[in-house]
Amino acid sequence: xxxxxxxxxxxxxxxxxxxxxxxxxxxxxxxxxxxxxxxxxxxxxxxxxxxxxxxxxxxxxxxxxxxxxxxxxxxxxxxxxxxxxxxxxxxxxxxxxxxxxxxxxxxxxxxxxxxxxxxxxxxxxxxxxxxxxxxxxxxxxxxxxxxxxxxxxxxxxxxxxxxxxxxxxxxxxxxxxxxxxxxxxxxxxxxxxxxxxxxxxxxxxxxxxxxxxxxxxxxxxxxxxxxxxxxxxxxxxxxxxxxxxxxxxxxxxxxxxxxxxxxxxxxxxxxxxxxxxxxxxxxxxxxxxxxxxxxxxxxxxxxxxxxxxxxxxxxxxxxxxxxxxxxxxxxxxxxxxxxxxxxxxxxxxxxxxxxxxxxxxxxxxxxxxxxxxxxxxxxxxxxxxxxxxxxxxxxxxxxxxxxxxxxxxxxxxxxxxxxxxxxxxxxxxxxxxxxxxxxxxxxxxxxxxxxxxxxxxxxxxxxxxxxxxxxxxxxxxxxxxxxxxxxxxxxxxxxxxxxxxxxxxxxxxxxxxxxxxxxxxxxxxxxxxxxxxxxxxxxxxxxxxxxxxxxxxxxxxxxxxxxxxxxxxxxxxxxxxxxxxxxxxxxxxxxxxxxxxxxxxxxxxxxxxxxxxxxxxxxxxxxxxxxxxxxxxxxxx
Amino acid sequence: xxxxxxxxxxxxxxxxxxxxxxxxxxxxxxxxxxxxxxxxxxxxxxxxxxxxxxxxxxxxxxxxxxxxxxxxxxxxxxxxxxxxxxxxxxxxxxxxxxxxxxxxxxxxxxxxxxxxxxxxxxxxxxxxxxxxxxxxxxxxxxxxxxxxxxxxxxxxxxxxxxxxxxxxxxxxxxxxxxxxxxxxxxxxxxxxxxxxxxxxxxxxxxxxxxxxxxxxxxxxxxxxxxxxxxxxxxxxxxxxxxxxxxxxxxxxxxxxxxxx
Numbered sequence: 001x002x003x004x005x006x007x008x009x010x011x012x013x014x015x016x017x018x019x020x021x022x023x024x025x026x027x028x029x030x031x032x033x034x035x036x037x038x039x040x041x042x043x044x045x046x047x048x049x050x051x052x053x054x055x056x057x058x059x060x061x062x063x064x065x066x067x068x069x070x071x072x073x074x075x076x077x078x079x080x081x082x083x084x085x086x087x088x089x090x091x092x093x094x095x096x097x098x099x100x101x102x103x104x105x106x107x108x109x110x111x112x113x114x115x116x117x118x119x120x121x122x123x124x125x126x127x128x129x130x131x132x133x134x135x136x137x138x139x140x141x142x143x144x145x146x147x148x149x150x151x152x153x154x155x156x157x158x159x160x161x162x163x164x165x166x167x168x169x170x171x172x173x174x175x176x177x178x179x180x181x182x183x184x185x186x187x188x189x190x191x192x193x194x195x196x197x198x199x200x201x202x203x204x205x206x207x208x209x210x211x212x213x214x215x216x217x218x219x220x221x222x223x224x225x226x227x228x229x230x231x232x233x234x235x236x237x238x239x240x241x242x243x244x245x246x247x248x249x250x251x252x253x254x255x256x257x258x259x260x261x262x263x264x265x266x267x268x269x270x271x272x273x274x275x276x277x278x279x280x281x282x283x284x285x286x287x288x289x290x291x292x293x294x295x296x297x298x299x300x301x302x303x304x305x306x307x308x309x310x311x312x313x314x315x316x317x318x319x320x321x322x323x324x325x326x327x328x329x330x331x332x333x334x335x336x337x338x339x340x341x342x343x344x345x346x347x348x349x350x351x352x353x354x355x356x357x358x359x360x361x362x363x364x365x366x367x368x369x370x371x372x373x374x375x376x377x378x379x380x381x382x383x384x385x386x387x388x389x390x391x392x393x394x395x396x397x398x399x400x401x402x403x404x405x406x407x408x409x410x411x412x413x414x415x416x417x418x419x420x421x422x423x424x425x426x427x428x429x430x431x432x433x434x435x436x437x438x439x440x441x442x443x444x445x446x447x448x449x450x451x452x453x454x455x456x457x458x459x460x461x462x463x464x465x466x467x468x469x470x471x472x473x474x475x476x477x478x479x480x481x482x483x484x485x486x487x488x489x490x491x492x493x494x495x496x497x498x499x500x501x502x503x504x505x506x507x508x509x510x511x512x513x514x515x516x517x518x519x520x521x522x523x524x525x526x527x528x529x530x531x532x533x534x535x536x537x538x539x540x541x542x543x544x545x546x547x548x549x550x551x552x553x554x555x556x557x558x559x560x561x562x563x564x565x566x567x568x569x570x571x572x573x574x575x576x577x578x579x580x581x582x583x584x585x586x587x588x589x590x591x592x593x594x595x596x597x598x599x600x601x602x603x604x605x606x607x608x609x610x611x612x613x614x615x616x617x618x619x620x621x622x623x624x625x626x627x628x629x630x631x632x633x634x635x636x637x
Numbered sequence: 638x639x640x641x642x643x644x645x646x647x648x649x650x651x652x653x654x655x656x657x658x659x660x661x662x663x664x665x666x667x668x669x670x671x672x673x674x675x676x677x678x679x680x681x682x683x684x685x686x687x688x689x690x691x692x693x694x695x696x697x698x699x700x701x702x703x704x705x706x707x708x709x710x711x712x713x714x715x716x717x718x719x720x721x722x723x724x725x726x727x728x729x730x731x732x733x734x735x736x737x738x739x740x741x742x743x744x745x746x747x748x749x750x751x752x753x754x755x756x757x758x759x760x761x762x763x764x765x766x767x768x769x770x771x772x773x774x775x776x777x778x779x780x781x782x783x784x785x786x787x788x789x790x791x792x793x794x795x796x797x798x799x800x801x802x803x804x805x806x807x808x809x810x811x812x813x814x815x816x817x818x819x820x821x822x823x824x825x826x827x828x829x830x831x832x833x834x835x836x837x838x839x840x841x842x843x844x845x846x847x848x849x850x851x852x853x854x855x856x857x858x859x860x861x862x863x864x865x866x867x868x869x870x871x872x873x874x875x876x877x878x879x880x881x882x883x884x885x886x887x888x889x890x891x892x893x894x895x896x897x
Contacts (some may be wrong), residue, residue: 067761072704083866130831164703164801168798175766177768178766273639273672278676278679282701372642383725498687544685548689550653
């Protein structure tokens, strides 16, 4: 397998401009002859589908939800970065580029990240033109805030619902194209297989989730905007339906999987209450601006009410360990520190997996009404879920999985190692390296959908003759038969444990051994346990109902089967990456408790190639070269 | 404090759109008050699957009250009795040991039941496709700060745009009207300068589609606002009525060429 990044030559600032000129164009009159499939209708998928339809391509879009508006991009709270420099505070495209490269712990491509920073300004313009109601100042101009530790104010936001508003903007653009007949929308359809003909991606096999019908859809190119795979951990801040099936099926058809071990764990989530827990809820990171994080110093105090624990018996561990950043230490650092104190038996709440986030000092200093004005909606949300009042008693928080930086490997054109298969947004291995900065996920999804794929798809299609291929192709028939076969097998097992039982079991293994801190022994243990779970799954899973009806148990079973395999690859990748970088912390590689990168041996992307059932996948590497930034060590002490 | 409840669920079971459907009782035992309502249903469903039967089907996704997927009538109220709360954000501590809980799907002819508590809300998408947008093809935008918008208008637009499209307003309305949903979109876009060029056609086209889908008309019961998990205000219906009336009086059909 050859990994050709196809990064244009020339100076960094001119690469995208030059590339746009060098790329081939499709004649406007010919565009309607090409059909493009888009899977997923979140920020990346909806933006791509709408934009390509506006250009004149025939587009078919698929989502598993009942409406494209429900994609999980909708849950993003904080904001979206753009190098507008509206604050006159020294921001620039270069600064956004640098912050993103550094935030990713120098494990992303310079050229991709620079392009992301360049188009970030166009995204804000586009969204405002669509009617996205960003926060404004009294003069009527757009407001900004600082976010995620950036030293400039470059984050645009719409209350605490930025993702919702951006997605509704993209959704409305998509619905407009649906109304015009330019996009054919297939809701409640789940991609089950990729169809590859003569080495090119030519279609997908879907299951109609209402009727159970297996359908083949053919096209001239396929775009996946299907999101991340954090639900491999079972408990995560993802929506329940988020899954890795689309990218996993593509991987098994030959698309390389980039950096599967890079997952982001967010420090401020509401802790688990019991085995019944089905998902975790994020509390905005902004709370750490005024909240102080602590645990009791003595294990015997952990069961007491927080108000009964004296000031001198509290350990404000972030302030102690990172005096200059304190409670605002970055996500990966804060998450690991919480795990360490809980591992030491000092955690609070059920199961001892929680730390306090205390607003008492802020309330004393600023007054309850000022605190309410800043965080009132978050306090209310917290109380609704936990029945605790954060004005009176500290919040309990614990880290949770909420983003995957890894994903299918793509070149500069967002094309995977399968020609004609493009991957957008969180589904690709992306521009975030080993750690994503706050307010950058929305930026990347929309950059890929609105401003990258509409150009690069043309370059691919210009070299491909539209042939209206139909689903009678042997490859299409074989793919559909494989899907039928798999569903038949899932239903036929008729064992004793539900898909959720296996999902929960997998999640525990992943969280224990491939979570916030990883080590060789643990990963090797996980690599023994996961194949065993897989074997048991196919012998003992119990799926209720049948295949030719709306069957949520069957849907979940298929997703869990893929998560088990994907989880194994994540552990393999984590084992092979013998360094600590960003969200990937290997206990063997640390210095004074901090992550220790190995630039000499690991300044590369790991891209895994599927070699067949029962075969070990092969790890390929794409060397990252840094010509415009200096590889520095991140320190927050 | 965590407690455990024993409950009886009366659940609407309907195999598909053709099936007449009916209620079926389930026992939910040892339910922790820490669970969300949907987690309680998960527990019941695990038991049903282990018996080899099809689980109770319901739409859900983000489980944090923002995607709008979940929605069921709980004891006669869309999303249950707690105000401004989606079903996924309702917690079992709102219930008492021994309670009998009735679960039904949204009832509206424009939301046909597909299975159990899960309905087809694609009529909402078609209303948006008819005019709930601003035509701004990718790439055509000017600088975002070229057009200042008074903060008050932007804030009001944001309040209207907070609609999650769950359909509770329709389920609560005795007429199964979608006026709150349509009004929220007409207000969101109509309050912004970018939304002005299509304001007339938007009101007319969205209302025409709403009627074609079989939603009823508004007779000012106010049940929609009361059951809306996002607190979308009835004022939006007033704005829709104003826009619609104005549009009906001023609308001029497109002419083949020239015009006057």
